Amino acid sequence: MRFWICAAVLAAASLGLALSPVNEYFFYAAYVVLTFVVLATAWNILGGYAGYVNFGTPAFFGIGAYAATVLFKSLGAPLAVQIAAGALMGGLLGFGVGMLTLRLRGIFFAIATVAVVFIMETLMINWRYVGGATGLQLLRPEVIAPFENYIRMLFVVMAWMGIAGVAIARYVQDSWIGRGLRALRDSEEAAEACGVPTLKLKLFACTVMGGLMGAAGAPMPMYLSFIEPASTFNLNYTIGALGGAIIGGMSHWLGPIIGALLLGSLQQIVTVTISGEVNVLIVGVLLVLFVVLAPEGILGLFKKWLRFSR
Amino acid sequence: MASLLQVKNVSKHFGGFTALSEVSLDIAQGERFGLIGPNGSGKTTLINCISGTLRNETGSIVFEGREVSRLPAYQRTRLGIARSFQVPRPFASMSVLDNLLVPYEYVEHLKEADAGKQAMDILQRIGLAAKAQAQSNQLSQVELRKLELARAMAARPRLLISDEAMAGLSGAEVDEVLKILFDLNASGITVIMIEHIMQAVMRFSQRVVCLDAGKIICEGAPTEIVKNADVQRAYLGA
Amino acid sequence: MFFSFELLLEALMFGVLLGCFYAAVSIGLSVSFGLLDVPHVAHPAIMVLGSYATYMVAAQGLDPILSGVLLMPVFFVLGVLVYRFYYESFERRGTEAGVRGLAFFFGLAFIIEIGLILVFGVDQRTVEAAYIGESLELGEYRIPYRMLVAFGVALVLTASLTIYLSKTFTGRAIKAVAQDEPALRLMGANPVRIKQWAFGIATGVSALAGALLIIVGPVEPAIDRLYIGRTFCIVVLAGLGSMTGTLAAGLILGIAESMVLMFFGASWAPAVAFGLLLLVLGVRPQGLFGR
Numbered sequence: 001m002r003f004w005i006c007a008a009v010l011a012a013a014s015l016g017l018a019l020s021p022v023n024e025y026f027f028y029a030a031y032v033v034l035t036f037v038v039l040a041t042a043w044n045i046l047g048g049y050a051g052y053v054n055f056g057t058p059a060f061f062g063i064g065a066y067a068a069t070v071l072f073k074s075l076g077a078p079l080a081v082q083i084a085a086g087a088l089m090g091g092l093l094g095f096g097v098g099m100l101t102l103r104l105r106g107i108f109f110a111i112a113t114v115a116v117v118f119i120m121e122t123l124m125i126n127w128r129y130v131g132g133a134t135g136l137q138l139l140r141p142e143v144i145a146p147f148e149n150y151i152r153m154l155f156v157v158m159a160w161m162g163i164a165g166v167a168i169a170r171y172v173q174d175s176w177i178g179r180g181l182r183a184l185r186d187s188e189e190a191a192e193a194c195g196v197p198t199l200k201l202k203l204f205a206c207t208v209m210g211g212l213m214g215a216a217g218a219p220m221p222m223y224l225s226f227i228e229p230a231s232t233f234n235l236n237y238t239i240g241a242l243g244g245a246i247i248g249g250m251s252h253w254l255g256p257i258i259g260a261l262l263l264g265s266l267q268q269i270v271t272v273t274i275s276g277e278v279n280v281l282i283v284g285v286l287l288v289l290f291v292v293l294a295p296e297g298i299l300g301l302f303k304k305w306l307r308f309s310r
Numbered sequence: 311m312a313s314l315l316q317v318k319n320v321s322k323h324f325g326g327f328t329a330l331s332e333v334s335l336d337i338a339q340g341e342r343f344g345l346i347g348p349n350g351s352g353k354t355t356l357i358n359c360i361s362g363t364l365r366n367e368t369g370s371i372v373f374e375g376r377e378v379s380r381l382p383a384y385q386r387t388r389l390g391i392a393r394s395f396q397v398p399r400p401f402a403s404m405s406v407l408d409n410l411l412v413p414y415e416y417v418e419h420l421k422e423a424d425a426g427k428q429a430m431d432i433l434q435r436i437g438l439a440a441k442a443q444a445q446s447n448q449l450s451q452v453e454l455r456k457l458e459l460a461r462a463m464a465a466r467p468r469l470l471i472s473d474e475a476m477a478g479l480s481g482a483e484v485d486e487v488l489k490i491l492f493d494l495n496a497s498g499i500t501v502i503m504i505e506h507i508m509q510a511v512m513r514f515s516q517r518v519v520c521l522d523a524g525k526i527i528c529e530g531a532p533t534e535i536v537k538n539a540d541v542q543r544a545y546l547g548a
Numbered sequence: 549m550f551f552s553f554e555l556l557l558e559a560l561m562f563g564v565l566l567g568c569f570y571a572a573v574s575i576g577l578s579v580s581f582g583l584l585d586v587p588h589v590a591h592p593a594i595m596v597l598g599s600y601a602t603y604m605v606a607a608q609g610l611d612p613i614l615s616g617v618l619l620m621p622v623f624f625v626l627g628v629l630v631y632r633f634y635y636e637s638f639e640r641r642g643t644e645a646g647v648r649g650l651a652f653f654f655g656l657a658f659i660i661e662i663g664l665i666l667v668f669g670v671d672q673r674t675v676e677a678a679y680i681g682e683s684l685e686l687g688e689y690r691i692p693y694r695m696l697v698a699f700g701v702a703l704v705l706t707a708s709l710t711i712y713l714s715k716t717f718t719g720r721a722i723k724a725v726a727q728d729e730p731a732l733r734l735m736g737a738n739p740v741r742i743k744q745w746a747f748g749i750a751t752g753v754s755a756l757a758g759a760l761l762i763i764v765g766p767v768e769p770a771i772d773r774l775y776i777g778r779t780f781c782i783v784v785l786a787g788l789g790s791m792t793g794t795l796a797a798g799l800i801l802g803i804a805e806s807m808v809l810m811f812f813g814a815s816w817a818p819a820v821a822f823g824l825l826l827l828v829l830g831v832r833p834q835g836l837f838g839r
Contacts, residue, residue, distance in 0.1 A: 115822035122819035192383035195417035284658035
């Protein structure tokens with residue numbers, strides 16, 4: 001119950017912020033950070049709960065972005081429809097990649113996700129309709145009242161998507177589905193011997209992950225007023241999602257939120273003051289440090305500190 | 311007695327290595343069946359083929375009149391075949407109790423509250439109730455073995471396969487585990503026991519089969535098997 | 549798309565040369581991932597590191613191939629250190645090693661790539677040598693000398709490694725540890741030291757592979773991302789742990805890519821490796837000569 005109260009409060013707060021006279025830059029930056037909250041949360045459903053590493057975040061994110069673009073360009077579809085399409089395409093892609101490789105060991109799934117990124121990028125580069133390699137400019141539609149401008153509305157959309165994503169992750173985690181996923185992560189053979197349909201559960205997690213990532217990608221073309229393959233299918237999204245979940249903590253839905261907020265804020269500061277490359281370097285170093293020294297992430301460190309200070 | 315499990319001409323290869331060669335068994339309902347053989351003879355491979363962890367290449371496996379060799383492992387568990395693992399595989403990130411919730415939720419489809427009650431029941435019966443909230447990777451060897459059996463029991467099987475559940479245990483601990491298996495059998499569960507500890511196999515089994523290099527070399531009552539020259543040769547070398 | 553027999557033959561020839569080069573570039577991964585089961589997604593990044601190292605050494609006036617060979621012992625040590633670190637941090641501890649191991653190597657790859665960008669910038673680097681820039685003329689066909697050099701070195705490298713693994717004592721120990729580690733332990737050999745040695749060799753080979761890379765074409769830090777597809781495609785298609793399979797798979801990929809390049813254009817060629825990889829994973833994941 002506490003969770004839903006917090007969720008409602010946050011949803012209302014985001015709306016309030018968007019209507020208040022806060023600096024425009026905040027909304028530009030917050031949108032990106034919130035995108036990473038959704039991506040990391042989605043990543044963790046398959047990566048943290050089931051133990052299958054997805055390196056292909058950009059593919060799911062990107063298919064959502066391009067699905068939205070196609071619908072917007074061809075039918076002038078409203079944002080809600082774009083997001084639904086993004087979620088659908090992301091989910092289908094997740095299901096497809098899962099069917100192809102989740103029967104195999106984890107590393108094969110991981111490499112297959114890298115493959116999907118490049119294949120998608122190549123397909124989009126060669127597709128005239130969405131602008132090919134040079135990309136496509138998009139004109140944002142009129143913003144709906146009561147929002148002052150489109151970015152503020154996107155901020156609220158992404159905030160609410162974040163809440164929805166976390167709610168989904170929390171449901172999966174606390175339910176019998178989550179227990180089954182943890183069981184197959186701990187020992188796939190023992191899980192099967194206990195009646196857990198491991199392939200079906202993995203497919204479920206992969207599809208949900210893909211759908212969430214696709215939904216997160218859908219508003220991106222509107223945010224940028226532009227879409228092109230190279231930056232959409234950039235592997236930097238991988239390290240953001242994966243890094244956010246691992247650094248924050250993979251065992252609980254709070255972890256990816258913490259990790260994404262941390263990395264997102266870091267990105268804003270470092271990219272502006274030093275450079276984008278140094279930011280990725282720092283994330284890479286943090287990832288390696290945490291994976292080696294603090295595999296339970298920030299959440300794990302916090303739990304240890306709590307036990308220690310008793 | 312009605313036949314519960316029929317293994318017919320099952321073979322399994324790993325690359326060039328033949329692990330099982332035309333193995334056939336017929337296990338009756340309610341039977342206490344022992345499976346022995348030296349290391350590498352194919353006992354665990356046979357169990358893996360019956361439980362579905364591995365797929366047999368030829369032959370068929372019929373359980374309660376139903377062909378199961380094409381079914382994935384989890385479906386066989388749901389049909390009533392449960393097994394413990396030779397090297398215990400607890401769900402290390404979960405507590406002992408939560409380990410048991412998994413089969414209750416996935417085989418019996420119970421809700422968490424009901425599953426919890428039944429799980430505590432089993433833990434009481436096998437003597438792990440005090441450790442219900444302990445992290446499962448903190449248990450001792452004998453406790454891990456008991457957890458393996460408890461998890462198999464939680465699946466409410468009609469056939470339970472115990473894969474070297476007593477390896478490395480002390481005399482008293484062996485007796486503990488043996489009692490659990492006897493009780494299970496008394497309640498109607500057919501038990502296949504794979505063991506190296508001969509006194510346990512002798513006391514428990516009504517019928518014993520000996521495997522060597524993937525083939526059955528002897529089958530009969532425990533007292534006969536022990537005296538059989540082929541069995542002695544398999545264990546002690548020519 | 550204009551189809552002619554001459555074009556087909558040229559694509560085929562180029563594909564064979566390219567394929568052998570790809571095989572040489574993947575053979576290190578055949579050992580580290582194929583035999584040792586290390587989820588080494590940083591393999592292409594280390595190879596690119598080798599390219600840049602070759603660039604630096606060759607800038608002193610040395611031939612690039614020679615530079616690569618000189619770098620091999622350095623990279624051998626690097627490989628030993630990386631494996632040791634990986635083993636101590638992950639392999640020893642079991643359970644979550646899968647996610648953590650993959651994340652570790654992924655992070656490592658990123659660190660190497662960004663490190664290279666910070667030091668060298670994003671521009672392409674090349675090396676110079678007598679055989680770079682000139683081509684061999686065979687009737688109507690022109691074969692770039694640098695491809696022939698890469699082809700030659702690749703064959704020597706693959707052959708040497710295959711012979712090493714099957715004829716020498718340590719080589720066979722490496723294969724043994726891949727097949728049955730407990731048995732090896734029982735025979736008194738230390739599997740960790742053997743794996744360490746093998747990983748060192750695989751990394752040393754990557755140094756030479758890096759030299760070949762920068763000979764065959766210009767190199768920039770992000771090129772490792774493309775090679776993740778090529779190397780893993782080859783190693784999976786070959787069948788984990790098969791050295792001869794690596795050569796065969798390399799040829800298949802090289803020819804496929806060359807054909808696509810010739811008849812469909814450069815914008816499609818990068819996806820060939822990734823597409824082939826997915827195809828193999830879906831249809832025959834054990835590859836051609838799988839263990």
